[in-house]
Amino acid sequence: MSTQTAKAGTAKSDTTKSDTTKPRLKTSAMIASIAGADQRTRSAPFGHALVELAKKRPEIVGLTADLGKYTDLHIFAQAYPERFYQMGMAEQVLMAAAGGMAREGCIPFATTYAVFAARRAYDFICLSIAEENLPVKIVCALPGLTTGYGPSHQATEDLAIFRGMPNLTIVDPCDAIDIEQAVPTIADHPGPVYMRLLRGQVPVVLDEYDYRFELGKAKLLRDGGEVLIISSGLMTMRALEAAKRLERDRIGVAVLHSPTIKPLDTETILREAGRGGRLVVVAENHSVIGGLGEAVAGTLLRAGVTPPFRQIALPDAFLDAGALPTLHDRYGISTEQVVAQIKGWL
Amino acid sequence: MVSERQGGSATPQADGGNRLTAELARRAYNIRRHALRMGEVQGQGYVAQALGFADVLAVLYFQALRYNPADPHWEERDRCLLSIGHYAIALYAALIEAGVLPETEIESYGSDDSRLPMSGMASYTPGMEISGGSLGQGLPIAVGVCLGLKRKASRSFVYNLLSDGELNEGSTWEAAQSASHWQLDNLIAVVDVNNQQADGPSSQVMSFEPLEARWQSFGWHVARVDGNDLAALSEAFDSARNLQEPKPRVIICDTRMGRGVPFLEGREKAHFIRVDPDEWALALEQLRLEA
Numbered sequence: 001m002s003t004q005t006a007k008a009g010t011a012k013s014d015t016t017k018s019d020t021t022k023p024r025l026k027t028s029a030m031i032a033s034i035a036g037a038d039q040r041t042r043s044a045p046f047g048h049a050l051v052e053l054a055k056k057r058p059e060i061v062g063l064t065a066d067l068g069k070y071t072d073l074h075i076f077a078q079a080y081p082e083r084f085y086q087m088g089m090a091e092q093v094l095m096a097a098a099g100g101m102a103r104e105g106c107i108p109f110a111t112t113y114a115v116f117a118a119r120r121a122y123d124f125i126c127l128s129i130a131e132e133n134l135p136v137k138i139v140c141a142l143p144g145l146t147t148g149y150g151p152s153h154q155a156t157e158d159l160a161i162f163r164g165m166p167n168l169t170i171v172d173p174c175d176a177i178d179i180e181q182a183v184p185t186i187a188d189h190p191g192p193v194y195m196r197l198l199r200g201q202v203p204v205v206l207d208e209y210d211y212r213f214e215l216g217k218a219k220l221l222r223d224g225g226e227v228l229i230i231s232s233g234l235m236t237m238r239a240l241e242a243a244k245r246l247e248r249d250r251i252g253v254a255v256l257h258s259p260t261i262k263p264l265d266t267e268t269i270l271r272e273a274g275r276g277g278r279l280v281v282v283a284e285n286h287s288v289i290g291g292l293g294e295a296v297a298g299t300l301l302r303a304g305v306t307p308p309f310r311q312i313a314l315p316d317a318f319l320d321a322g323a324l325p326t327l328h329d330r331y332g333i334s335t336e337q338v339v340a341q342i343k344g345w346l
Numbered sequence: 347m348v349s350e351r352q353g354g355s356a357t358p359q360a361d362g363g364n365r366l367t368a369e370l371a372r373r374a375y376n377i378r379r380h381a382l383r384m385g386e387v388q389g390q391g392y393v394a395q396a397l398g399f400a401d402v403l404a405v406l407y408f409q410a411l412r413y414n415p416a417d418p419h420w421e422e423r424d425r426c427l428l429s430i431g432h433y434a435i436a437l438y439a440a441l442i443e444a445g446v447l448p449e450t451e452i453e454s455y456g457s458d459d460s461r462l463p464m465s466g467m468a469s470y471t472p473g474m475e476i477s478g479g480s481l482g483q484g485l486p487i488a489v490g491v492c493l494g495l496k497r498k499a500s501r502s503f504v505y506n507l508l509s510d511g512e513l514n515e516g517s518t519w520e521a522a523q524s525a526s527h528w529q530l531d532n533l534i535a536v537v538d539v540n541n542q543q544a545d546g547p548s549s550q551v552m553s554f555e556p557l558e559a560r561w562q563s564f565g566w567h568v569a570r571v572d573g574n575d576l577a578a579l580s581e582a583f584d585s586a587r588n589l590q591e592p593k594p595r596v597i598i599c600d601t602r603m604g605r606g607v608p609f610l611e612g613r614e615k616a617h618f619i620r621v622d623p624d625e626w627a628l629a630l631e632q633l634r635l636e637a
């Protein structure tokens with residue numbers, strides 16, 4: 001097996017000359033949403049789904065570390081002020097206190113940005129929540145490369161970090177529909193869950209397909225003879241767009257959406273990858289190290305299933321600051337780059 | 347070329363204070379102007395913080411801090427650590443006014459391949475000492491820089507600019523404890539208390555008073571001032587520098603977001619504000635009239 005990733009970005013030092021032909025894109029332009037201009041969207045699907053669920057589940061509480069507005073939890077806070085806990089910008093307390101509430105019968109939904117949960121609060125999640133298998137649902141905005149603020153805010157290795165934590169279930173939904181269906185499902189799950197969140201105006205994509213979110217299940221969204229893309233999160237959106245474009249060039253692309261990163265649906269993955277004759281591409285909004293790509297690679301290799309295999313993932317590097325469309329292009333996860341990489345491999 | 351700026355004290359003469367304050371006011375005005383022009387590039391952002399913090403930065407860069415605009419890595423400089431990455435707009439404005447950055451880069455703020463990213467990082471910008479943005483790391487880093495400087499018998503001071511939001515983080519208080527344990531008399535923390543965080547007023551997000559007593563109980567020398575009063579700031583920075591006790595020092599600055607532009611100051615407070623395209627010219631005009 002070989003792996004391949006996008007080229008690294010341009011050097012920071014010699015790129016200050018302004019390009020006079022076209023205006024430079026701005027970092028803040030897509031600050032509240034990853035949606036493209038032509039995409040259908042729904043507003044704050046996580047917040048609304050949680051409010052809906054909380055009507056029937058009085059044990060649900062919401063906690064945040066000064067990021068209620070930026071994780072759509074403010075919708076829940078407005079609907080259930082007496083069930084909302086503002087913990088201040090203190091991610092370690094957020095997680096350990098959520099664990100404490102869970103001990104006493106609550107089902108806490110704790111929100112912050114993915115970087116701060118994964119990096120700063122890791123030890124607290126590990127011991128105060130996961131080791132005792134407590135039902136805390138950690139829901140985090142800005143997963144992978146979904147902000148142009150640079151390494152302080154880009155959670156390019158959150159899956160790698162969290163995959164190493166025993167007992168933790170990991171979910172990476174694709175769109176508003178996925179999120180809405182995942183919320184009640186992860187609440188029902190008896191243990192801790194980490195869910196990557198798209199917030200604000202969230203694209204609606206999966207209603208075009210015969211799809212239902214099931215925890216632990218990968219779903220084949222479309223079939224195709226030449227390429228099988230296995231993807232999660234927003235890269236499923238990109239994979240579906242890429243598949244449509246490649247179809248025009250008579251390249252058949254199947255898309256297997258695997259929103260549960262852990263435990264991985266190895267049965268479905270082995271079945272689809274084992275069909276033979278197809279290039280297997282894993283596409284993820286995450287570092288090439290330790291995410292869905294390596295999880296799938298290990299699954300295949302352990303089972304002796306060895307199709308041609310490629311990864312579309314972010315490079316193992318601290319990524320640039322800038323506008324998201326620029327960065328997605330630069331690091332190979334825009335639809336155009338997905339199409340180009342796949343064509344290059346065929 | 348501007349030569350090395352020796353940091354230190356306000357002029358002791360009777361009328362010198364007024365002259366200094368007038369000079370600082372001119373600098374603060376320019377810092378606000380640069381910040382507004384950067385804000386306009388994005389059309390939104392952390393403009394109100396920059397306006398609120400401009401007076402503190404004027405005193406810092408034009409009275410307190412020792413640096414060489416031509417050589418941001420000059421070994422004998424005072425270190426100015428911005429942990430609040432999103433306040434980069436304010437620091438860039440000060441660095442432009444100080445001659446460390448050229449004014450022409452204003453138009454590139456927060457744009458692709460700029461040296462002035464939305465969140466401040468050391469690898470991008472001359473004069474930006476650390477990569478901030480993961481809040482609560484500035485004061486711990488400052489502790490280490492102070493220890494490192496002491497090992498070199500350096501006389502440089504270390505300033506850490508932090509926000510009231512960062513007072514929520516345990517790491518800030520772990521560092522506060524460490525700084526007094528190590529008797530870091532070369533450390534000056536500057537806290538911008540603008541009573542604002544991402545989710546709302548800081549006092550509601552996580553109550554933080556009594557702030558002076560909290561820092562004092564951690565073994566710090568504390569001054570609390572109106573962060574938009576140049577004379578008061580000037581004196582507080584002098585005292586912090588000249589204090590003879592072997593203690594770290596903190597200057598708590600109560601600031602008003604949007605200060606200097608009445609319609610922004612009067613607007614509903616928010617962490618991230620949007621300003622309409624036609625309002626930027628009005629903001630610059632109001633700033634000029636207020637000055």
Ligand SMILES: Cc1ncc(C[n+]2csc(CCOP(=O)(O)OP(=O)(O)O)c2C)c(N)n1
Nearest residue numbers: 066089479480481509510511542543544617
């Ligand atoms: C460790 C960490 N947690 C959360 C955030 C997200 N965040 C960015 S700014 C901010 C508010 C912090 O308060 P403050 O700096 O006082 O905000 P301001 O005065 O600028 O509104 C938050 C929660 C962060 N950058 N770092």
Ligand SMILES: [Mg+2]
Nearest residue numbers: 509510511542
């Ligand atoms: Mg604040």
